[in-house]
Amino acid sequence: MSNGSLENRVEALEAEISRLKRLVEEGKTAPGWKRMVGAFLNDPYFKQAMDYGRQYRESLRPGKKKAKK
16 A cells, blocks of 8 residues: 555544534534334335334333233
């Protein structure tokens, strides 16, 4: 690896860090959970997974009625 290549890579990294710092300072980034909101909207597999999880949790409750579909 030549020094010129290394210097170019370092400059590119510094530019990217500066860009990311500006985004954070301007408030243009959102917390991770906000970026995920709605990601599975209208996804039948996600709904099925949530139903299976609910059924499993309800099966662990003593004396509770089973949920209807």
